[in-house]
Amino acid sequence: MKRRSGLITSPFVLLLAVLAAVAVILVPAGSASPGGTYTANLCDVLVSGVCPEGATTPPALPGGSTTFYLSLHNTSLSDQLDSATIGVPTGVTNALFAYDDASISTAGSASVTATQVTLSGLAVLPGDTVTVELKVTACTSGTYDWGGTVIGVDNFTLDNTTPSDNSLTASLATAKQCHLAFVSGQPQDTVKNLKITDDLYSSGGDLKIGLFDSGDHPVSFDGACPSGPGCVSVDFSGGDASAALSGTKKQALVVVDGVSGSVASFGDLSLNKNNSAPGTPDYKLDFTLAGATEGSSDGFSIVDAGKKCPGGSCSLPANFGATGDNSTTTSNVSTSFTTAGGLSLAFFTSALPADVTGLAGGCKGFVPTTSAGVTLEIHGTTGTAFITFGLSDQALKARFGPNYGQKNVPLCLGAQRVNSSGTPIPCDAPDGAGGPAWTGKELDSIGLVASGKFRAAVCDLTTHLWWAIAPNFQDKLPKNTALEPLSIMISAWGSTVASDGTTLRTFTVKKPNPWDFNGRG
DSSP: OOOOOSOOOOHHHHHHHHHHHHHHHTSOTTOOOTTOEEEEEEESSOBTTBOOTTOSSOOEEOSEEEEEEEEEEEOOSSOOBOOEEEOOOBSOTTOOEEEEEEEESSSOEEEEOSSOEEEEOOOBOTTOEEEEEEEEEEOSOEEEEOOTTSEEETTOEEOOSSGGGOBOEEEEOGGGOOEEEESSOOOOOEETTSOOOSSGGGTSOOEEEEEEOTTSOBOOOOOOSSSSTTEEEEEEEESOTTOOEESOOEEEOEEOTTSSSEEEEEOSOEESSOOOSTTOOOEEEEEEOTTSBOEEOOOBOEESEEEEEOSEEEEEEEEEOOBTTBBOEEEEEEEEESSSEEEEEEEEOSOOOHHHHSTTSTTTTOOOOSBOEEEEEEESOOSOEEEEEEEEHHHHHHHHOTTOOGGGOOOEEEEEEEOTTSOEEOTTOGGGTTOSOOEEEEEOTTSSEEEEEEEEOEEETTTTEEEEEOOBTTOOOOTTOSSOOOOSEEEEEEEEEOTTSOEEEEEEEEEOTTEEEEEEO
8 A cells, every 4th residue: 555655643732732822822921920039138227229138137126116128039030029928937936026017119019917918919020129118016035037938929939049149037135125014003002802903902903014125115016815925924922922813814915095005904813811920021913924024013012901091090900810729819000191091900820030039139038929910011101100909818828827917918029110201111221221229128037028128129131120029108218328219119008808709908009100010919
């Protein structure tokens, strides 16, 4: 059979040729397509409107609100760069970071959330660069990294032909990290199990904590609780370690309209045990926020009874009922204020510090009864205060025998001077500001008050109080003594019956200016 000359055309070849022709027709020149490349660089100073490629010094973030720049350079030969997303940088644990705003140097638009910037309509031709101005909040120290998959540019890939062409980190020094501080007043003394506020005895407002940069400027950050970024937690330190802090102990930072910065408000915190025992430190509230430096409050007291008083006279009764081996104790304090002030009473059952009752102590040889002691705090008073201290007659007989005589019963008192605003001055304050010591009495061999024997109170370096046995109004100092004139003293004795039927012997102690004190009988 005679063969026909020429090529044989397959229908499959024809089909592939048609498809190839169609594919070429559907890709217009200059459009985005897989295979495009770009470089990316961060900076805080632009050079000719762009971030220099391969910058050797990463931007240094100041902490708080700041602005820096990101330049995207289209290194493709034929692909147009139209859109990009910028996510949250990596590298910093518990970072307090959020995007606040963004703007573009050329055509296009930017939409911003706290965690992402979306760029669209960029139309960056091959060889051209787009620069984005980023306004962020960055509070946590460390190195922020926008490398990896944080930046997504169309279907482009990062041009790593020369790795030094890309610079995608920024640093925040430890010293520049943001910190927590009070926006409201500090927590003030209050009664156990009652709300802790920024004024005495629950009369103030909520405790408000804000976020601040290293220059103490407010920082705006919307947080989320219980575990999100910007969730502030609180706990206590000092005071009675066995106490429990109640209330909502996690609150989110919130940006409030018309208020600079952000605030976390704590409005229902309370503590259930006083810190009245001599030598027990003040309570403090400690506020923590992941990614920021913590903030702690000034010291404050938790008491059994407290009252804020207007100017003029003021009194406050309190009672410590019998529990177990502890006999009923009652106290009533009265004084006057030239302006608003506060009174508080708290009872303690623990022993006095060993240094106070030891051989060199101000209350050498003192052994207390089973009745509770009492702590008195007076805020801002300029008047003389009187505290009537009721001790169980049964407890006194058990300690001193049936015929003890109230005049012979010792009260061991620790006192501090207060300044004109009512602030206590430690006995060991520099330059002798806490002295001189007040004058007290000595004890005899069986622990009763020794007649006619006086001594200066002794400064205890643990409690920072001047300690001595209280004299009484019948005592008279010897002539030409070097001791200070009598000031703190028992001004009256008496008796009463407590609400639970306990017979009490009462001791009224006069506290003149400028003293405040603790006492144990």
